[in-house]
Amino acid sequence: MLMETLGQLDPYLVGAVLLAVLALDGSPLIGAVLPGEAATAVAGTALTGPLEVAIAAAGGVIGCYLGATGGWLIGRRYGSRVRHNRAGRWIGEHRWARAERLATGTGSGPALAAACFLPVVNSLTPVLAGTLGMPYHRFIRWALAGSAVWVSAYLALGSAAGEFVRHNEHLMVPVAGCVAVVIAGLVVIGLRARANRRAEISEPVGSRIPETSSRPLR
Numbered sequence: 001m002l003m004e005t006l007g008q009l010d011p012y013l014v015g016a017v018l019l020a021v022l023a024l025d026g027s028p029l030i031g032a033v034l035p036g037e038a039a040t041a042v043a044g045t046a047l048t049g050p051l052e053v054a055i056a057a058a059g060g061v062i063g064c065y066l067g068a069t070g071g072w073l074i075g076r077r078y079g080s081r082v083r084h085n086r087a088g089r090w091i092g093e094h095r096w097a098r099a100e101r102l103a104t105g106t107g108s109g110p111a112l113a114a115a116c117f118l119p120v121v122n123s124l125t126p127v128l129a130g131t132l133g134m135p136y137h138r139f140i141r142w143a144l145a146g147s148a149v150w151v152s153a154y155l156a157l158g159s160a161a162g163e164f165v166r167h168n169e170h171l172m173v174p175v176a177g178c179v180a181v182v183i184a185g186l187v188v189i190g191l192r193a194r195a196n197r198r199a200e201i202s203e204p205v206g207s208r209i210p211e212t213s214s215r216p217l218r
Helices: 002-007 011-025 036-044 050-078 086-091 093-104 108-117 121-131 136-167 169-202
Strands: none
Touching (some): 108 136
C-alpha cells in the first residue's frame, strides 16, 4: 500500500524535495547526521521509469551543487576554524583527516568525485577544498561529476527496489528478515573490529611479553 502511494507521487515533487535534502546534506554539521544516501534511495522508490529517474536526478544534482558550493565558500571564508570549533570536534578528527587526504592526495580530482559515495566525508571535502585554496571551477567540476553518478545510482537502485516490492509484496517479510540479519551481522563485525583496533592502539608496546620456548636448554 505504501509503495503504491509512493509510486503515485509527481517526479517533479520528488526532485524538489531531493534538491532541498541534498543541499542541506552538503553542510558539514547537517551532513554528519542527515542520511543523504537513505533519502535518495527512498526517493527512488517513488519513481517508476527512466524519465522519472532523470527528472528527480536533475533536482538531486542541483541540490548537491548548492551544498558543495556552500561548503567550499565556508571553507574559503572561515578556513580551519570550522574544523577546530565545537561542531568540528564533534564530527571527529578522523573524518576530517580522511577528507583531507581525498582533497590533497594524488589524483585529488577523481578522489573528490569518489568522495560523494562516502557518508559524512562527502560533506567535509568541500570545506577542506575551500580551506586549502583549490580553485572553485576545478573543485565543482569534479564534485558535480561524482554527484551525478551518485544520485543517479541511488535513485535507480531505489526505483528498482520499489518496482520489485510492488510486484512481489508477498516476499516483503522474508526479504526484510534476511536484510535485517545481514545488517545485524555487519554491525557486530564492525563493532568487534573497532574494539580490537582500539585495544591494539591502547596497548603499550613494552607491555607485550615475548614468547619464550618451554623446551629445556641442553
